[in-house]
Amino acid sequence: MKNKVIWITGASSGIGEALAYACDNAGAKLILSSRNRDELYRVKSACKSPVNIHILSLDLEKTDSLADKAEEAIRIYGHIDMLINCGGISQRSLALETTLQTEQRLMNVNFWGTVVLSKAVLPNMIAQGGGKIVCISSLVGKFGTRFRSSYAASKHALHGYFDSLRSEVYDKNIQITLVCPGFIKTNVTLNALTAEGSAYGIMDHDPDDRMSADECAKQILQAIKANKEEVYIGGKEVKAIWLKRFFPLRLSKYLRTAKVT
Structure with a gap:
């Protein structure tokens, strides 16, 4: 990644912030984006080579x-x-109680924002002979759980869209990697949307039981280097992927009553 130009959205916190540090350590030239300009500058100042880092604030919903x-x-x-689509927002609300406006916001940020941004950089990548697009999905991009109906839908949509796009641009040397993290130690639940669209504001898990964002970022970069099409990252929760494939009814029964945070 040395001297490669990498654009990371959602870079002001969580996995995006950890990826910024990891790419900076690898010698990349970075463009960091999110809505929070002040936090982006905090991340930049914490990097080893801030001279090679540019801040570009944006709102994926717009x-x-x-x-x-x-x-x-x-x-x-x-x-x-390389474009790493890490920006997104989670959900903590029951489907029947969630407003259409909240559901549309989740789709706009997590799906449409990623699609529009990726399509906007593709012509430049193709003209230069190739490039990489990375989408941070989720394990719930492969199966659904309670309180995350629209969030899961937005992540499922990423897989359908970018699997299709991969086949369309493969001959143009465009590599696409879908990353499915499980339980990662971040503040994602604090900003998750409730039924009416307000911030959840609660850390609903024990962070000590989760993989660190730095370790997650390390594994993401390994997957990118290996040109993997899809990768699952986390602890024992990753086993749900295989349960969904081979024992879907067993997983469905478990998720009905399990405390999933």
């Missing part, structure tokens, strides 16, 4: 602005070698 943001990002270094 899809009409993302094409212009992509042009701005490309102008910084002249090209983009």
Whole structure:
């Protein structure tokens, strides 16, 4: 990754922040994006080579602005070698209680924001002979759990879209990796949306039981280097992927009553 231009969304916290540090340590040139400009500058100041890091604030929900943001990002270094779509928002609400506006916001941020931004950088990548697009999905992009209906839908949608896109741009040397983290030690639940769209504001898990964001970022970069199409990262919760495939009824029964945080 040395001297590669990498654009990371959702870089102000969690997995995105950890990826920023990991890519910086690898010698990459970075563009860091999220809504929180102040936090992006905090991350930049904590990097070893801040001179090679540019801040570009954006809001994934404002899809009409993302094409212009992509042009701005490309102008910084002249090209983009890799786009890591890490920006997103979670959910903690029952489907029957969740407003359509909240559901649309989850889809706009997690799915449409990622799609629009990726399509905006693709022509530049193709013109330069290739590139990489990474989408941070989730284990619930492979199966659904309670309190996450629209969040799970947005992540499932990523898989359908980018699996299809991969086959369409493969001959143009565009590599696409879908990353499915499980329980990672981040503050994602604090900003998760409730039924009416407000912040959940509760850390609903024991962070000591989870993989660190730094370890997650390390495994993500290993998967990218290996050109993996899809990777599952986490602890014992990853086993649910195989249960879904081979024993779907058993997993369904378990998830009806299990405390899933």
